[in-house]
Amino acid sequence: MNIKVEKLIKNYKKKDSSDIEVLKNIDFEIPVGHKIALTGPSGVGKSTFIHILGLMDRPTSGKVYIGDVDCFANDDKYLCNMRKKNIGFIFQFHYLMPDFTVLENILLPVWSEKNIKFEQAKNILEKVGLFHRQNHFPNELSGGEQQRAALARALINNPKLIFADEPTGNLDRITGLEVEKLLFKSSSELGSTLVLVTHNDELASKTDNIIKMIDGEIA
Ligand SMILES: Nc1ncnc2c1ncn2[C@@H]1O[C@H](COP(=O)(O)OP(=O)(O)O)[C@@H](O)[C@H]1O
Numbered sequence: 491m492n493i494k495v496e497k498l499i500k501n502y503k504k505k506d507s508s509d510i511e512v513l514k515n516i517d518f519e520i521p522v523g524h525k526i527a528l529t530g531p532s533g534v535g536k537s538t539f540i541h542i543l544g545l546m547d548r549p550t551s552g553k554v555y556i557g558d559v560d561c562f563a564n565d566d567k568y569l570c571n572m573r574k575k576n577i578g579f580i581f582q583f584h585y586l587m588p589d590f591t592v593l594e595n596i597l598l599p600v601w602s603e604k605n606i607k608f609e610q611a612k613n614i615l616e617k618v619g620l621f622h623r624q625n626h627f628p629n630e631l632s633g634g635e636q637q638r639a640a641l642a643r644a645l646i647n648n649p650k651l652i653f654a655d656e657p658t659g660n661l662d663r664i665t666g667l668e669v670e671k672l673l674f675k676s677s678s679e680l681g682s683t684l685v686l687v688t689h690n691d692e693l694a695s696k697t698d699n700i701i702k703m704i705d706g707e708i709a
């Protein structure tokens with residue numbers, strides 16, 4: 491799906507109730523199936539931006555279109571359904587649920603559906619090389635395995651949009667490369683649009699377009 495951002499502004503309130511402007515009037519468009527790297531120093535608003543694109547947070551003003559839908563014109567329930575149907579999100583930390591097995595974690599986003607997608611989950615586990623780990627708990631996995639499980643969880647709904655916020659930031663170089671490769675391969679196979687926040691130039695250079703953020707704006 492394509493994404494279009496118009497006049498996006500996000501402010502946070504400071505303790506003294508003055509505003510901090512984090513995103514300053516961003517206009518931006520990503521064609522269907524493109525892979526975008528979002529780069530820039532710490533604190534410029536990359537996570538804030540990608541969280542809004544992933545419909546996890548609302549902007550102060552401005553619009554985000556996914557396909558033809560003006561997403562934030564809708565209520566939270568709609569956003570939640572949109573996320574469930576179309577969006578996969580990977581964070582720097584895996585956020586797997588410690589008391590659930592790998593297989594259960596991967597099924598969590600689709601647990602409420604009538605037919606639980608066991609087969610699909612197992613196929614994805616195979617793809618990310620964790621089939622043999624499906625009944626293990628997250629704390630029994632290495633960092634790279636945990637992040638591959640998080641990737642599998644993001645892929646369970648065949649998302650048309652994949653967002654990744656420094657997904658390899660906590661991994662060593664080799665392990666990070668494995669996760670990156672899987673991320674690229676999976677989004678190519680699904681024909682998904684990928685937005686990836688990264689400080690890794692090597693990774694960024696493999697995308698269709700590098701977007702640099704400076705101080706709440708796109709450079
Ligand atoms: N919930 C929040 N409340 C107040 N300020 C926030 C909040 N989240 C982020 N910020 C501020 O917004 C700015 C951008 O943060 P962030 O989007 O995390 O940047 P980046 O991901 O580029 O490092 C920072 O100055 C940060 O302190």
Ligand SMILES: [Mg+2]
Nearest residue numbers: 536537538655
């Ligand atoms: Mg960040």
